[in-house]
Amino acid sequence: NAGVTQTPKFQVLKTGQSMTLQCAQDMNHEYMSWYRQDPGMGLRLIHYSVGAGITDQGEVPNGYNVSRSTTEDFPLRLLSAAPSQTSVYFCASSSPSGARNIQYFGAGTRLSVL
Amino acid sequence: GQQLNQSPQSMFIQEGEDVSMNCTSSSIFNTWLWYKQDPGEGPVLLIALYKAGELTSNGRLTAQFGITRKDSFLNISASIPSDVGIYFCAGRVGGGNTPLVFGKGTRLSVIA
Secondary structure, eight states: OOOEEEEOSEEEEOTTOOEEEEEEESSOOSEEEEEEEETTTEEEEEEEEEETTEEEEOSSOTTEEEOOSSSSBOOEEESSOOGGGOEEEEEEEEOOOTTOOOOEEOOOEEEEEO | OOOOEEEOSEEEEETTOOEEEEEEOSSOOSEEEEEEEOTTSOOEEEEEEOSTTOEEEETTEEEEEOTTSSEEEEEEOSOOGGGOEEEEEEEESSSTTSOOEEOOOEEEEEEO
8 A cells, every 4th residue: 555645755936836735545544634844843733634525724724725525635735835835744644433543644745935 | 722842852862772752731632642753754653542541562662641641751762773763742632533733853863
C-alpha cells in the first residue's frame, strides 16, 4: 500500500500565485487533515475532514481552502500565496474507531513563497 | 484552545544514555500519542495511550498516560544514533473525530 501520498514534494511560488497541494490515501480512511510545520511551532492544524463532503477549520485556516469530493483525496488550495505561507505541509489520514484515531502522515510538501 | 507544553525543546546526549521527555497541559486529554519525525519525512507513530495510568512499551521506548490525564512522558533507554529526530506528543480531548493537538516537539541529538 502507498499509504498517504503528497504531491509535489517541493514547490516555489511567487506572491499572489495560486496552487493546489495534493493528498491521496489508499487506506479507505474517513478522516483526513492538513497541517503546517514551522520551526519551533510544531504541527498546526489547517483544515480537516471527517468524511466525503464534510470539511472543517482547524487552528490556522486563513488563506487556505479545502474540499473533499471523494474519500481518497483531500486537496489544499492556496488562492493567493503569501510569504507567510512558506512552510512544510503535511497531510494525514485515519479511520476513527472510538478514541483510537491514529493518524498516518504523508512525507510532506515543502513550499517557498517568494 | 487546548495547548500542549512539551519539554525539553532540545537534547544532546551521549550514545547509550537514557532519555526522558514530557508533555503537560491544563486540559484533560482522552488520548495521548507520541510521534517521531526523521529529517525530510512525516511524523511516524511510536506509541498510543488511551487510559489514565496506562504504561506502554515499544522496544526501547516507554510512554505513560498521566493519572491526572493532563500529562504524558516518553522514555528512551540506551539511546543509539538512529534515535536522532524530533519527537512530538499529541493529544485529543474528545472522541475519535476530534482533532489532535500537537506539542512543539523535542529535538534529540545523539553523540556517538
